[in-house]
Amino acid sequence: MTVKPPPAPLPATLPNEPLLTVENVHFAIRNNAILQAVNLQVSAGEIVALIGPNGAGKSTLVRIVLGLLRPNQGRVSLKPGLRVGYMPQRLVIDDTLPLTVQRFVTLGAPASRERVQAVLAEVGAAHVIDSPVQAISGGESQRMLLARALLREPDLLVLDEPIQGVDLTGQYELYELISNLRRQRGCGILMVSHELHLVMAATDHVLCLNRHVCCSGHPDHVARDPAYLELFGSDGARQLAVYHHHHNHRHDMHGTVVAVEEEETHG
Amino acid sequence: MDDFLIRALLGGFGVALAAGPLGAFIVWRRMAYFGDTLAHSGLLGVALGMMLQIHPQLGVAATCLMIAIVLVLLQRQRVLATDTLLGILAHTSLSLGLVTLAFLETVRIDLTGYLFGDILAISPDDLYSIWGGALLALSALAWLWRPLLATTVHEELAQVEGVPVFAVRLAFMLLIAIVIAVAMKVIGILLITSLLVIPAATARRFVRSPESMALLASGLGCVAVGAGLWASLRWDTPAGPSVVVAAATLFLLSSLAR
Numbered sequence: 001m002t003v004k005p006p007p008a009p010l011p012a013t014l015p016n017e018p019l020l021t022v023e024n025v026h027f028a029i030r031n032n033a034i035l036q037a038v039n040l041q042v043s044a045g046e047i048v049a050l051i052g053p054n055g056a057g058k059s060t061l062v063r064i065v066l067g068l069l070r071p072n073q074g075r076v077s078l079k080p081g082l083r084v085g086y087m088p089q090r091l092v093i094d095d096t097l098p099l100t101v102q103r104f105v106t107l108g109a110p111a112s113r114e115r116v117q118a119v120l121a122e123v124g125a126a127h128v129i130d131s132p133v134q135a136i137s138g139g140e141s142q143r144m145l146l147a148r149a150l151l152r153e154p155d156l157l158v159l160d161e162p163i164q165g166v167d168l169t170g171q172y173e174l175y176e177l178i179s180n181l182r183r184q185r186g187c188g189i190l191m192v193s194h195e196l197h198l199v200m201a202a203t204d205h206v207l208c209l210n211r212h213v214c215c216s217g218h219p220d221h222v223a224r225d226p227a228y229l230e231l232f233g234s235d236g237a238r239q240l241a242v243y244h245h246h247h248n249h250r251h252d253m254h255g256t257v258v259a260v261e262e263e264e265t266h267g
Numbered sequence: 268m269d270d271f272l273i274r275a276l277l278g279g280f281g282v283a284l285a286a287g288p289l290g291a292f293i294v295w296r297r298m299a300y301f302g303d304t305l306a307h308s309g310l311l312g313v314a315l316g317m318m319l320q321i322h323p324q325l326g327v328a329a330t331c332l333m334i335a336i337v338l339v340l341l342q343r344q345r346v347l348a349t350d351t352l353l354g355i356l357a358h359t360s361l362s363l364g365l366v367t368l369a370f371l372e373t374v375r376i377d378l379t380g381y382l383f384g385d386i387l388a389i390s391p392d393d394l395y396s397i398w399g400g401a402l403l404a405l406s407a408l409a410w411l412w413r414p415l416l417a418t419t420v421h422e423e424l425a426q427v428e429g430v431p432v433f434a435v436r437l438a439f440m441l442l443i444a445i446v447i448a449v450a451m452k453v454i455g456i457l458l459i460t461s462l463l464v465i466p467a468a469t470a471r472r473f474v475r476s477p478e479s480m481a482l483l484a485s486g487l488g489c490v491a492v493g494a495g496l497w498a499s500l501r502w503d504t505p506a507g508p509s510v511v512v513a514a515a516t517l518f519l520l521s522s523l524a525r
Contacts, residue, residue: 066427086427093420096467097295098474107417108428132475152428 018043019082019156019188020065025074027060034060036212038074042156042188047179049199050192052209053231058192059089061209062160065190078156085154085187087145089161093133101128101136105148119147123177138165142174150181157181159191163198175202196232271387275496278389278397279510282450283462283488285401288408288481289446290463290488291470292439295419295477299464300350304338304357305331305440306447309456310364313381317374318367324396324448331444334360384455384507386496393452400449404442411438416477454507462488465514469521487517 022040026033035057042048050058063069065076066086078084093099102116111119120126125143128136136144142162149157162178163171179202182189193199199206200219208214214227222228293302309327316326334356341352368376377385389397408415417425418432426432450459470483494517495510 063423066423068423068426084427086424088421088424091421094295094297096471097419098471098476098480099420100475103476104420107413107420108424148424158427 017079019079020190021075021077022061022065023075023077025061025064025071025076027057027064027069027071033211035064035071038209038213040065040190040207040213042190044155044188045182045186046205047182047189047191047203048205048207049203050190050207050209051194051196051199052214056210058209059160062158062190062192066158082156083152083154085149085152085157087142087149087157087159087162090138090164091133091141091145095134099133100130101125101133101144102130104133104144105151108148109152111151115151116147119150120144122150123147124173139167139170139174142166143177146174146177150185155187157187157189157191159189161192161194163193171198178202271389272496272500274389274391274394275386275506276493278394278453279386279492279496280489281394281397281401282446282453283466283492284485285404285446286450286459286462287466287470287483287485287488289404289442290465290467291477291481291484292408292415292419293443293463294467294471299460300353300357301335301338302443302447302463303460304353304360305334305443306456306459307357308334308360308364309447309451309459310381311360311367312364312448313376313451314364314367314371317371317376322396324400324451327448327451328441328444330360331447332441335440335444380455381451382455382457383505384451384453384458386453386506386510387499389452397449397453400445404445404449407438407442411435411442415439454510458507458511461511461514462491465511465518466491469514469518472521488514491517 018041020040020042022038025035025038027035038057038061040048040061050061052058060069064071066084067076093104101120102113105111105116105120117126117129120129120143123143123146125136125140125147128140128144131140133141133144142165146159146162149159159178163174166174175198178189178191181187191199200223203219205217206219206222207216208222208225208228208231210231214231215222215225217225293299308330312327312330313323314326315330316323319326338349338352338356341347341356342349347355368374368378379385380388414425414430414432414435415438417428417430418435422432446463447456447459450462454462466487467480467484469487470480474480474483491514492510495513496506498504498513499506499509
């Protein structure tokens with residue numbers, strides 16, 4: 001009988017080791033290149049936004065990161081043991097399926113009613129816990145999706161257009177919520193978005209995608225990049241200006257004016 | 268009550284119990300026409316079963332599963348829409364079944380019985396296979412319930428959360444194939460879809476959870492079987508279609524009820 005040597009200790013993980021690394025990813029459908037040589041990293045506590053015009057391959061990249069699609073070339077590596085919470089684009093549930101919000105949220109992982117209540121409260125949707133999923137608003141639906149992702153205690157949150165179908169004040173609220181999540185839970189966040197000014201407000205790192213990475217970096221840096229200006233034109237620049245003006249108040253999801261504390265002010 | 272009537276009731280109940288929860292999933296997943304297509308291939312299964320001299324229900328289940336796999340493969344080409352593919356498959360397999368049966372010159376089969384069911388001719392052996400199949404399908408469905416529900420609500424989300432969605436989808440198709448094989452004798456391949464879909468659709472208005480919808484669908488299916496059999500005896504109408512008419516009547520009544 002041979003004695004096996006004890007297993008080598010696992011290398012200690014560095015605190016700043018990226019949660020997600022995408023290296024030189026290529027993806028094509030029938031010789032039609034969708035993504036070329038894309039690199040991307042997300043670390044704990046960091047918000048990375050993917051922006052770009054329609055058909056730029058943003059959702060494709062997200063699906064590759066999630067393992068739903070396999071790249072033709074390149075590598076996607078997740079930190080070992082990483083838990084991923086995914087918030088898909090808008091959800092359509094058939095009217096024939098009787099499902100309450102509580103039930104929907106626990107489909108991914110069983111949880112007690114107290115925990116569901118707490119997570120729904122965290123995303124500001126506690127009042128719909130017993131509503132049928134078909135009877136809630138677009139904003140509530142997005143919050144419900146976010147709650148389901150959070151219930152898995154994720155290290156990395158992947159959000160595909162998290163504010164789609166949400167009215168303007170609601171969009172603002174959701175972004176606040178997402179950037180608070182990063183602070184409170186310390187998870188890394190990768191999100192796809194169209195709303196440039198909001199992305200710019202809440203993000204640490206922006207990746208401007210148009211089948212390849214046009215430019216990337218800190219939002220302020222990206223906004224001045226010629227490639228960004230070419231993609232989004234003066235419209236993008238103006239949206240940024242909208243974001244940069246000073247807010248002394250904001251509106252909650254019911255439209256009520258809410259005062260903003262100094263550290264929450266953007267600009 | 269006569270023995271044949273008790274056997275008819277028991278056989279019908281077995282099918283209705285299994286068809287309720289499975290039918291609920293078919294309704295939620297909008298797969299009514301898919302189920303119908305698989306059922307249409309049942310006759311081909313009977314013919315193949317006779318040719319290979321295996322149990323006809325085994326032939327039916329195997330053929331249904333084969334058609335389901337052919338459909339999944341055809342869907343990958345993305346040129347023809349799914350409903351077109353289903354239309355092609357349903358009627359091709361039904362016709363292939365009829366043609367194949369014609370080649371088997373030595374066998375005389377009761378074609379109407381296979382197409383519309385022959386619930387009053389259920390033998391004790393049939394009862395065993397019906398209940399065996401129904402219990403198998405129900406326990407498999409109970410085991411699959413959570414992942415199948417998650418897959419039904421949002422497939423990609425379920426996959427990211429670790430559900431093996433492809434295997435779950437395949438298992439679901441296998442369950443449909445089993446229930447079709449089980450239900451053929453009772454209700455016939457052309458009417459099976461109605462017993463899957465109508466009770467589930469009737470139940471929808473009265474429930475607030477997926478489980479209660481599945482249970483109520485089973486119960487309504489049993490009521491339809493009882494009422495249909497009674498009507499069939501009372502007015503000497505064909506039994507299988509009478510069960511379907513009873514189910515449809517329940518659906519109508521529930522739509523009128525406030």
